[in-house]
Amino acid sequence: MSPFAVFWDQSFLWGLFVYDTLLKLQLPFSILSARDIRRGALENYSVLIVPGGWAVHKRASLGEEGEKAIRSFVYHGGSYLGFCGGAGLALSGQRTLNMVPVKRSPLEKRLPSASGTVYVKILGDHPSHKGLPPTIKTTVWWPSQFDIEAAEEVTPLGIYEGTGEDFWVSDIPIEGIEPEEFGRLEVIYGINLDPSRYFLGNVAILESNYGSGKLILSYPHLETPEDEEGNELLRRFLLYLDDHARRSHPVPYHKDTNGEPELDHPSLSSYHTVKRTLDKVRDFIRLGESHFLWFWRRPWILGWKRGVRGLEYSMLVTCLAFLEVSLSILSLKKTGKSNSSWDVRLKNLEELIDEFLPLAKKLLIQERLASFSTPISKIDRLSSIEVDNLRAYLFGRQMNHGGLCRRIFDLLDTLLFDSILLLKNYGSPIRFRTATTILPSFSA
Secondary structure (H helix, E strand, O other), X not given: OOOEEEEOOOOOHHHHHHHHHHHHOOOOEEEEOHHHHHOOHXXXXXXXXXXXXXXXXXXXXXXXXXXXXXXXXXXXXXXXXEEOHHHHXXXXXXXXXXXXXXXXXXXXXXOOOEEEEEEEEEOOOOHHHOOOOOEEEEEEEOOOOEEOOOOOOEEEEEEEXXXXXXXXXXXXXXXXXXXXXXXXXXXXXXXXOOXXXXXXXXXXXXXXXXXXXXXXXXXXXXXXXXXXXXXXXHHHHHHHHHHHHHHHOOOOOOOOHHHOOOOOOOOHHHHHHHHHHHHHHHHHHHHHHHOOOEEEEEOOEEEEOOOOOHHHHHHHHHHHHHHHHHHHHHOOOOOOOOOHHHHHHHHHHHHHHHHHHHHHHHHHHHHHHHOOOOOOOOOOOOOOHHHHHHHHHHHOOOOOOOHHHHHHHHHHHHHHHHHHHHHHHOOOOOOHHHHHOOHHHHHO
């Protein structure tokens, strides 16, 4: 039985980060859905790990009962480790779990679009820090920031000390940008861009208590694949939080929740459906590359021009690539179980993506043309009502994804979850990095 549970819902790429890194670290873990949490599954675990992703979507998936279950779990001695959106979910606010007396910094006081390598200065004499260098190299992917000026009940564990060569703000690599240029660029972009004013020196990782429980919240993605120093700090945090939870509230180790449901099984036709769907999305990715709207920044994520939904497109192709490799293994397993659920869901997914891609191509060209005159954001109103309505239909009008994209990702979420459960049940887990090494070849 594992002491570690991963809350899967609405995590996508960031959930695969956690999954991959826990496999790499050889730490036993289970993945839980919001439904599992509502049914009381947390009583079997000592540490809940919450990956990145939009906190508002995670909270919606939990519902009132799921929210109460997590708060009760932590209050009565459980531990919580959250990354980026998973960190934001635990903060104070209107659409959060309100377990930590810290809010997100308002947009005007933070760097809203930062990504890439950062250096985090380790603070204090924390048990997890023993033997670590004073500054660790890790990564951020468009984090929010903590507003802890008035919070006395939290302990900062690390601050942003520097940025690496591949650090970006919006679509601007900051390497080579003179400090005096940021003011001019901020006028053009209409957002904060200077990391020395809005980012460096701010708290990156903090610790807090809630009742008898403990939380560590990190906006840096310590679970980023091949982020060696970040991964090591993640391992230490998990062992520290597990130890605290066992002393505060001994866990009654029951049967692993992941072993309870009888999942049906994908057939070879299910595999062919996801492969065919992935090929269509690959063609779309090539279109964006040909228009210089994005490129493969890492093997599993794009770098894109401001104004397009690069993160959504990137997560779609990456998650489908993982699902394709998963089903290539699972479809060869002979179990005799019904596969109707997989066939129906994957056919539905293909139909949604078949509707999505032609409209997204049309929108992409319009965004490309609009960007010639001025930098645009992904929620700006563009030149015509037709294009604006197309944006709203595909993605909604908020920074988080809505519209048709939300329907696609909600379905993809369940398919990824079930595939990982089956792989774990068969003892055949696959590394996320293995599944996505093919992605850079798309541009070949």
